[in-house]
Amino acid sequence: MKARLAASAALALGIAIGGTGCGMVTYQATTERYDPSDGVSAEVGSLAVRNILIISEDGDEGSMTLSVSNSGSEDATLELQVGSETVEVDVDAGQTVAPGAGDEEPLLIEGLDAEVGGLVPVFVTTDGAEGREISVPVLDGRLPEYEDLVP
Known part of the structure; x- marks a missing residue:
């Protein structure tokens, strides 16, 4: 009787683990x-850069849009x-700018030399922090939310 009870308990435990334990592994x-x-995101120093992207009609000049939290x-x-051009965004402590x-006006990038629909390397850095390069998408104004951002 005890063996039968132990076997039933072991079988019930096996079924319970098999049916619910898959989330553990x-x-x-x-x-x-x-x-x-x-867009894409990056962390640099105390700054969180979110949804950075560039809007351009021809790949020569672009509007960069992003959100930066300090x-x-x-x-x-x-x-x-971006290429040979550097733009800056000042962010007060504990604040977010977009x-x-x-x-808010987007950041104008001249001499972009990028292909619309492709990616462009952007090096991001801040005061005393190690910078990093990210690949930022270059889009055009076909989507309604971007048509007003085309330079």
């Missing part, structure tokens, strides 16, 4: 951070180098 895609929009306790300047969003 299976890869969970929801734990991965990703960019849910058309989680630090000091003001910071984000430097973005050139190209709402009433």
Whole structure:
């Protein structure tokens, strides 16, 4: 009787683990951070750069739009180098700025030399932090949300 009870308990435990334990060993895609929009993101120093992209009609001149949040306790300047041109975005401590969003003007990039629909390397850095290069998408104004950003 005890053997039968032990076998039943072991079988029930095996079924319970087999039916519910797969989440313990299976890869969970929801734990991965990703960019849910058309742009890309980067972290540099205390700055979080989100949804950075360039809008251009011909690949020669473009409007860069992005969002930058400063989680630090000091003001910071984000430097973005595209080819030979460098643009800067000042971000106060604990604040977020978004050139190209709402009433904010986008950052104008001249001499872009990029292919619309492709990627362009952008080097991002800030005060005293190690910079990094990211591949930023270059889009045109076909989508309604970008048509007003075409330079």
